[in-house]
Every structure is written in C-alpha cells, then in structure tokens.
Amino acid sequence: MVLAGGxxxxxxxGLRSESVKVFLTGGTGFVGGHVAxxxxxxxxxxRLLTRKxxxxxxxxxxxxxxxxxxxxxxxxxxxxxxxxxxxxxxAADYRLWVRDPEAMHAANVVxxxxxxxxxxxxxxxxxxxxxSVATMGFKRDGTIVDEDxxxxxxxxxxxxxxxxxxxxQEAIAAAKSGxxxxxxxxxxxxxxxxxxxxxxxxxxxDFLNRKFxxxxxxxxxxxxxxxxxxxxxxxxxxxRPGERYILxxxxxxxxxILDRMSAITGLPSPTMKVPHAVAMAFAFxxxxxxxxxxxxxxxxxxxxxxMGKKMMFASSAKAERELGFQVIPxxxxxxxxxxxxxxxxxxxxxxxxxxx
Numbered sequence: 588m589v590l591a592g593g594x595x596x597x598x599x600x601g602l603r604s605e606s607v608k609v610f611l612t613g614g615t616g617f618v619g620g621h622v623a624x625x626x627x628x629x630x631x632x633x634r635l636l637t638r639k640x641x642x643x644x645x646x647x648x649x650x651x652x653x654x655x656x657x658x659x660x661x662x663x664x665x666x667x668x669x670x671x672x673x674x675x676x677x678a679a680d681y682r683l684w685v686r687d688p689e690a691m692h693a694a695n696v697v698x699x700x701x702x703x704x705x706x707x708x709x710x711x712x713x714x715x716x717x718x719s720v721a722t723m724g725f726k727r728d729g730t731i732v733d734e735d736x737x738x739x740x741x742x743x744x745x746x747x748x749x750x751x752x753x754x755x756q757e758a759i760a761a762a763k764s765g766x767x768x769x770x771x772x773x774x775x776x777x778x779x780x781x782x783x784x785x786x787x788x789x790x791x792x793d794f795l796n797r798k799f800x801x802x803x804x805x806x807x808x809x810x811x812x813x814x815x816x817x818x819x820x821x822x823x824x825x826x827r828p829g830e831r832y833i834l835x836x837x838x839x840x841x842x843x844i845l846d847r848m849s850a851i852t853g854l855p856s857p858t859m860k861v862p863h864a865v866a867m868a869f870a871f872x873x874x875x876x877x878x879x880x881x882x883x884x885x886x887x888x889x890x891x892x893x894m895g896k897k898m899m900f901a902s903s904a905k906a907e908r909e910l911g912f913q914v915i916p917x918x919x920x921x922x923x924x925x926x927x928x929x930x931x932x933x934x935x936x937x938x939x940x941x942x943x
Contacts, residue, residue: 606630607823610671610711612658612702613678614651615641617781617788618717618773621816622677623649629820634667636678645780658698659690661705668702669709673823676702677717679754681747681785688746695750700757703766713767715822716758720774720808720833720901721748729806729898731838734772734831734905755831762829769822771815774835774901778812778920779927791924794848795934801859802841806898809844810836811920818912825910832910836917838900844921851922852937 609626613619614635623646626633633651636658637643646653654667658678668674680694699716706714724738743749755770762768781788787807793799815834826832839847842860849856906912928934 606632607672608632608634608670609673609675610634610636610668611675611677612636613676613717615643615645616678616681617783617785618776618812618815619677620645620780621778621812622675622717622819623651625813625816625820626675627651631820634671636664636667642782645782658702659693661698661701664702665705665709668706668711671709671711673713673715674702674706674711675715675717675819677819679717679719679751685746688750691746691750692753695747696753696757699754703757703761703768707761707766713769713823714758714761715769715771715819716755717819718755718758718770718772718831719748719751720772720835720899722752722755722772722831723833723899723901725897725899725901727897729900731900731902733902734833759829759831767828769826769828770831771818771822772831772833773815774808774810774833774899774903776812776815777809777917777924779923780812781924781927784928784933788924788928790844791848791921792928792933794845794854795852795925795928795937797854799845799857801857801861802845803861804840804842806838806840806900807844808835808838808899808901809917809921810834811915811917813920814913814915818906818910821910821912827909830905830909832906832912833901833903834906834912835901835903836914836920838898839917840898847918847921848925851918851925854937 609631611619611623611626611633614623615637623633623635627649635646635651635653636656637653638657639655654664656664656667676699680691682691685691703714722738723732724736724742725732740749740752743752758768758770775787777787784792818834845856848854903912903914907914929936
C-alpha cells in the first residue's frame with residue numbers, strides 16, 4: 588500500500604479484493620453505524636468492535652467481522668488491530684448524566700490514548716478520531732465559532748464535554764508525535780437509525796410524543812449524519828493530520844428546530860418560552876429525585892441546562908475547503924429521523940398531512 592500522496596492503488600476502493608482493512612469502534616451506535624455502512628459501500632474490509640451488551644440489530648446485512656471488547660481494556664484489542672490499515676475511532680461514552688464519571692473518563696480519555704498507542708505499535712498506518720463540536724469554545728451571544736476559536740478545559744461544562752476535550756488532546760498529541768491522526772468534530776448529527784436514541788434524537792422523540800410543552804432559548808448546529816459518515820471515508824485521504832475539522836450543517840435555535848418538525852408532521856410547536864432559571868430549577872429537582880434517589884436517568888440535568896445557555900453555532904468552512912465536506916439543508920435528515928422513529932415504534936404515527 589502506497590501512502591505517499593494518499594492511499595495509492597488501494598485508495599481507489601474499486602477493487603474489493605484489495606480493499607482497505609478498517610478497524611472501527613462505535614459501529615453499533617448512531618454515527619458509527621452510518622460510518623460502517625459508508626466504508627462498506629466503498630468496498631472496505633471491516634472489523635467492528637462490539638461489547639457483550641451491544642445491540643447488533645443495526646449491523647444486519649453488513650458484511651463485517653465483529654470483535655467483542657471494551658475501550659476500558661484496550662490492551663485486549665491488540666490482536667484485533669493487528670493487520671488493519673486504518674483505525675476509525677467513533678465510539679465514546681456519550682451521556683449527559685452519569686453516576687460514575689470515572690468510567691466515562693476511562694473510556695473516552697484513557698481508552699483513546701491506549702487505543703492510539705496500540706495502533707502505533709502494531710503498525711496501523713492511518714487513524715480517524717471522531718471528536719465532537721462540544722470541544723469548541725462556544726459563546727452565549729451566538730457567535731459562530733470555528734476550529735481557531737479560543738478554548739480551554741475550563742470552558743467545558745459537564746463530564747462528557749471534559750472527557751471529549753481531553754480525549755481530543757490525546758489525539759492531537761499523538762499526531763504531534765508523528766502518528767497519522769485525523770480529527771473530525773461533528774456538530775449535532777440527525778437522521779435515521781438513532782436506536783438509543785441520542786440526546787438529539789430524544790428531542791425528536793419527545794416532540795413526536797407531544798412531551799415538549801415549552802422550550803428554552805438555545806441553539807444547535809444540526810448536520811445530516813449521512814454526510815458526517817461520508818467524511819469519515821474522505822478523511823483517510825484528505826486533510827492534515829493533527830488538525831480539527833468541524834462537520835456541521837445548519838445553525839438553528841431550538842424553537843426553529845421545533846417549528847420545522849411541526850411543518851413536517853403537522854404537530855403543534857410549543858409557543859411558551861421558559862427562562863433558563865426555571866429550567867435550571869426543574870433540572871435540579873429531576874436530577875436529584877429521578878437520578879440520585881430513584882437511580883433512573885433524569886430527563887433534564889443541571890449540566891445540560893448550563894450548556895443550553897450557550898448557542899452552539901459553528902462554521903464548517905475549513906472542512907469544506909480541505910475535506911470536500913458539503914453543508915446541506917438539514918430538512919431531509921430531520922424528516923428521515925422522524926420517519927424512522929415512527930416506523931420503529933418510538934412514537935405514534937401523526938395523522939395530519941406533512942408539508943412537501
């Protein structure tokens with residue numbers, strides 16, 4: 588395999604007998620599942636990391652080898668990484684509320700560092716690391732940020748953001764030491780196949796089930812998960828190792844997101860805006876009663892409300908220039924998500940005719 592200037596003959600992806608062998612983590616998750624299919628569609632030979640408790644339904648029909656393991660026991664993945672051309676590390680412990688933050692740190696930070704180390708030692712030649720837009724330096728005034736916006740660990744709110752920031756620093760350090768590591772920072776992916784669902788998918792599910800009576804003044808950047816997956820393939824050939832690349836779509840307030848879902852489904856969009864102070868009081872109650880006393884995951888958390896005070900608006904201009912990323916309207920992905928959730932029983936069918 589020729590690396591100079593790209594992946595050489597094997598980068599053409601047309602000859603399945605010479606396909607690139609990829610070790611992919613997170614393939615049973617929302618983004619990772621789409622990434623797995625994007626690689627499979629290009630003829631890659633896939634080896635997927637799963638856990639004993641993983642739901643493998645999303646892998647149905649996918650030609651791939653599966654390996655059972657755990658990011659918190661990375662040394663056990665040495666044999667699985669051996670012989671692979673590329674590591675695509677999508678997996679992460681993605682929760683906005685955790686009883687044990689050390690477990691999240693072990694997976695997202697230590698697990699990333701050890702996985703990169705083992706990949707170096709067994710000769711994996713290229714790595715794509717999936718970080719998050721959560722590591723960027725967002726502001727309360729809605730300023731659109733990019734990869735050069737100042738940011739520090741102190742800016743990270745909550746265990747998840749801190750762990751992703753530190754995990755990203757491990758990837759940057761590996762690249763500085765000479766390892767070929769590409770870093771991708773998706774914003775808020777949306778689309779079909781969000782089994783868990785993710786916190787963003789839960790917004791869609793709650794709206795469809797009419798459990799969204801009010802909204803807060805916050806903003807997100809929504810991106811089509813299919814385009815995010817495509818970039819994970821592109822990143823093996825394009826871009827600069829050690830650089831961060833935001834993969835985003837449309838910057839929308841929460842109210843705009845709800846209004847668009849209303850236009851698609853005919854369901855009413857909430858009209859009552861709740862002050863952050865009220866949302867914080869509810870989150871404090873829910874986190875302590877539902878989470879700490881009842882042992883269930885709360886619907887709202889203090890950290891999530893604190894995050895919501897910042898408009899998470901971002902620019903993907905760098906990824907457009909260097910990776911060939913395309914910023915596309917998110918309507919199609921939003922509609923795909925809604926249709927998928929309804930088809931799979933997360934919410935009842937909506938009776939009214941949708942807009943075209």
